[in-house]
Amino acid sequence: MTKADPKSVWTAVDNYFAGLLAPMDPQLEAALKANHAAKLPAIDVSPMQGKFLQVLVQMLAPRRVLEVGLLGGYSTIWMARALLADGRILSLEVEPRHAEIARSNLKNAGVLDRVEIRVGAALDLLPAIATAGEPFDLIFIDADKGNNPGYLQWALKLSRPGTVIVVDNVVRDGKVIDAKSSDPDVQGTRRMAELMAAEPRLSATVLQNVGPKGYDGFVLAVVR
Numbered sequence: 001m002t003k004a005d006p007k008s009v010w011t012a013v014d015n016y017f018a019g020l021l022a023p024m025d026p027q028l029e030a031a032l033k034a035n036h037a038a039k040l041p042a043i044d045v046s047p048m049q050g051k052f053l054q055v056l057v058q059m060l061a062p063r064r065v066l067e068v069g070l071l072g073g074y075s076t077i078w079m080a081r082a083l084l085a086d087g088r089i090l091s092l093e094v095e096p097r098h099a100e101i102a103r104s105n106l107k108n109a110g111v112l113d114r115v116e117i118r119v120g121a122a123l124d125l126l127p128a129i130a131t132a133g134e135p136f137d138l139i140f141i142d143a144d145k146g147n148n149p150g151y152l153q154w155a156l157k158l159s160r161p162g163t164v165i166v167v168d169n170v171v172r173d174g175k176v177i178d179a180k181s182s183d184p185d186v187q188g189t190r191r192m193a194e195l196m197a198a199e200p201r202l203s204a205t206v207l208q209n210v211g212p213k214g215y216d217g218f219v220l221a222v223v224r
Contacts, residue, residue, distance in 0.1 A: 153195070
C-alpha cells in the first residue's frame with residue numbers, strides 16, 4: 001500500500017470537518033472568487049480557520065475588534081457575522097486596491113456597516129488609533145510578519161485586561177525554529193514570540209494547525 005501524502009490527508013480531514021461545521025455559502029464563495037479574479041495573494045484563512053475566528057467572536061462578544069491586515073475581507077466576513085448589534089471591526093489595509101475589493105466583498109455579504117476600513121501602513125495608523133479610541137476587546141494580526149513585533153507592541157497599548165490577541169501564520173511550515181533564517185517573516189515571528197515570553201501582561205499559547213494551506217498555526221494570547 002502506498003503511503004498517503006500527509007498534506008492530502010490534512011486537506012481531506014479539513015474538508016470533512018469544514019463540510020459539517022463551516023460550510024461555505026454564496027457570500028463567502030463570492031468573496032474568494034473576487035479575490036482570485038483580482039489576483040490578490042492566495043493567503044486567505046481557510047474555512048475552518050475562519051470559523052475559528054467566528055467562534056472566538058461568539059465566545060468573547062466583543063464590542064471593538066481590531067484587524068491588522070484586511071486583504072480581501074474574507075476573514076473579516078467570518079468575524080463580522082458573529083458580532084452583536086453594537087460590535088464593530090476596525091480593519092487596517094496597506095493596499096488601496098485590496099481595501100476596495102474587500103469593501104465590495106463586505107457589502108455583498110451584508111456586513112459592511114459593521115466594519116470600518118482604514119488604508120495605510122498599520123504602523124503609521126496605529127498611533128492615532130491609540131490616541132483617539134478606547135481599548136479593543138479582540139485584536140487579530142494577519143499582516144506582514146516582519147513587523148509582528150511592532151504590531152504586538154501596539155496591540156498591548158490598545159488592549160485592556162481580558163483583551164484577546166490572535167496572530168496568524170506563526171509556525172510557517174516549521175521554519176520558525178530556524179534561528180539563522182534570513183526570512184524576515186520568520187525573524188519577525190521569532191522576535192514577537194520572544195517579546196510575548198518576556199511580557200508579564202500576556203499569557204499566550206500556540207495552536208498548530210494543518211490543512212489545505214499546509215502546516216502553520218495561531219498565537220492565542222490574553223492580556224492579564
